Amino acid sequence: MCRIFGSLSPAPARPDPAELAAVAARQRHGGPDGHRVLRGPGWALGCDRLAVTDPGGGGRPHRLAHLPGITAVLNGQIHNHTALRRELAARGHRFPDHCDGTLLPALYAEHGPDFARRLDGMFAVAVLDLRAEPRLVLAVDALGIKPLHYHHGADGTFRFASEIPALLAFDGVRTAPREDSLDTVLCLRTPVSARTALEGIGLLPPGATALVRPGRAPVVRRRPPGGQEGAPQAAGGDGGRDVQDLLRGEVRRLAPADVPVCTLTSGGLASGLVTALAAEYARETGAPAPHSFHLALRGRWPGAEQSRARQVARRTRAVHHEVTLDPAELPSLLTRTTRHLGQPDADPAALTAYALFRAARQAGYTVALTGDGADELFGGPARLQAAASAPTGADWAASYADTLGAVPRLLRQWLYTPAYRAYLADEGSAADRVAHELRSCPDGDRRAAVTAFETRWRLPAGPLRRADHLGMAWAVEARMPFCRPAVAARALAPAGPHDRRVLHGAARELLPQAVALRARQPSAPPLAALIAPGGPLLDPVRELLSPERLARAGRVRPERVGALLARQLERPSEGDALALWALAAHELWTEVVRGLRVPLDCAA
Incomplete structure (x- = not known):
């Protein structure tokens, strides 16, 4: 797991090392275990490493002595690296260590830009090929678990980075918030496409490969399904049992690591299933019981899930950590999460996710198993059912x-x-x-249309972006069994379940009945209570939505926002609180962008 960055330019000058150092520094939190940058005429490739696989090996960027001219960097985990290493060794390639990314130059040498179809895992990869005309090949996994942001400048230089704040540290990146960014946040809560909230900054779509040559715009193509990345499987038999077996296999694949591993549990069905199967694996292998982490707000708040998280831990015999967050800390977390996410996000779950990853890291854990992806893949949100049944x-x-x-x-x-x-x-x-x-x-x-949209765009833009950016903010790698190809393919097959009841069946014998059969509950903090008289988020929201700020931006009418706030203070409701939160989240994001010294030619 790493943070990666680089550039390819038609100009022959070597990139400025001070500029590259500034880029790396902005995402060093995600790669505290090692840092290295290579540069040459018109190109640079860098990596900040979080050592998870073969911590003692894996010199990065990856080069092999017998393949001069090919250099690779990897953010993520390649789960089939052992099998690929054997296959490539049989073809005469030699590797100095067992790190998963070490094999990338050899895999590229054998398969060219199609190399990513052989990878099974969560990844963002960049391969620089200098053997003839220089070219850069970028690829991300099928669900977009590991993001890659890029900018193609007016001078023909292509630059990329794992995180937007790092990309903005390149001297040649000139951008500003998109005029429609506020509408996007209010309509969708966060940008949900390859077009980010900043002008000229793109996001490589899930399952895409980009080919970049000096001075030319990137050619981005979505890879066809199949290969090691997984193809849809036919559904059959007992849906609950099928899904339980698939999840069991994926948890057993993801639980082993060369660093400490924990689970994150909300008290809900999906995270409870992951914790139960991790505990089962530990018992069967003789490993210590897994440690589970649950975050709760100090005091009495609506929708608290502590009791159900404890029930999951008791039933699975996990070592449970109940992390208590002082609500007074929420305003400071708001600014930090906004900066790490890089794009505006109106989901308050980001605050608690950030605090939960922090607690796991402070307790000594580098990898966390989570239940992210279950709702989008198995039709949990009621909106999927409503779309399917509309007259x-x-x-x-x-x-x-x-x-x-x-x-x-x-x-x-x-x-x-x-x-x-x-x-x-x-x-x-x-x-x-x-x-x-x-x-x-x-x-x-x-x-099919709604499921495709949920999985291709909403899943990576919401839960997966938060898991990656906020986990890596604390150098914690989030591993998501529900997002593994076999599980996703089972959920998305034409005859597949698309139904949360399948998860109830999978959990019935593993979790307490109160958790296994419970309808989906929101996992976000109780906004109506937090943005109410005396609530810890009222003052920051009121400041961000001051009439002077809103008048300068010119997009919403200050007096009407004031009326909405007055209504919330008189009769707190989740709907009005979320509307105010979305407006405030966008305002704060524009402020954070200014702090990153982006020229705001069309400033919000």
Whole structure:
């Protein structure tokens, strides 16, 4: 696991080492165990390492003596690296250690840009090939678990980094918040496409490979399904038992590591299943019982899950850690999480995720098994069912898009200034773009269209981005059994379950009944109580939404935001609290971007 970065330019000058050091420093938190940058005429490749596999080996960037001219960097884990190493050794390649990334130059030498189809794991990879005309090949895993951001400058230079703040440290990156970024946050809670909230900065889509040559725009192609990355499997038999067996196999694959491993449990079904199967694996192998971590707010708050997390730990015999977070700390966490995420995010679950990863790292853990991905893959959110069952003739796509928002459509229109409404009428809103994509699905299959959107865009933009960025903020690698290819393929197969009831069946014999059969519950902090008179988040939200700030931005009407805040203070509700939170999250993000010294040519 690492943070990676680099550049390829048509100019022959060597990149400035001070500039590269600044880039690396902005994501060093994700790679505290080693740092190295290589550079040459027109190119640079760097890596900050978090040592997980073969901590004593794995010199990075990866080069092999018998393959001069090929250099690779890796962020992530390649789970089939042992089998690939044997295969490549049989072809005459030799490796100095057992680190998973060491084999990348040889794999690229054998398969060229198609090398990523042979990888099984979560990864963002960059391979620099200098043997003829220089070229850079980038690839990310099929679900986009490991992100890669890039910028193609006016001078023809291509730059990339694992995190947006690091990318912004390149001298040649000139950008500003997109004009539609506020609407995107209010409609979708966070950007959910390859287009980020910053002008000119892209995100390599899930399952994509990009080919970059000096001075040319990147050619980005999505890899066809199949190969080691997993292909859909037919469903059959007892769905609950099938999924339990698949998860059991993936937990056994992900639980072993060369560093300490724990589990994160919310008290819900998916994380409880992962903890139960990790405990089962530990008993069968004679390993110590796993340690589970649960975060709770100090005091009495609505929706607290401590009791169910304890039930999971007792049933599975995990060593349980109940981490208590002082609500007074939430305002400071807000700024930190916003900076680490790099893009605006209106989901308050980011605050508790950051604090939970911090607790795991402070307790000595470098790897955490989580239940992320279960909802999107197994149809947990009610909006998937609603889209599938909407009557013929109804605009199901627009209705589905509305369920994604932090702020309902009518309230958005009421809050926007006339000028911003006119802009969106010309350019189209984020919700309209989502609805259009859904209506364009082949054969009008609503369930397939929604599931594809949830897994290709919402999953990596939401839970996976938070798991990667906030876990690596504390140098913790999040491993997600539900996002393994076999499990994802089982969920997405044409005859697959698409149904949370399958998870209930998988958990029935492993978890307490109160957890195994429980309907999905929100895992976010109770915003209505936190943004209420005396609540710890009221003052920061009020400051971020001051009339002076909002008037300068010119996108929402300050007096109407003030009326919304007054209503929340008089009658606190989750809906109004989320709307205020989304507005505040966007305002804070623009402030953080300014702190990173981005030229705000169209500043919000």
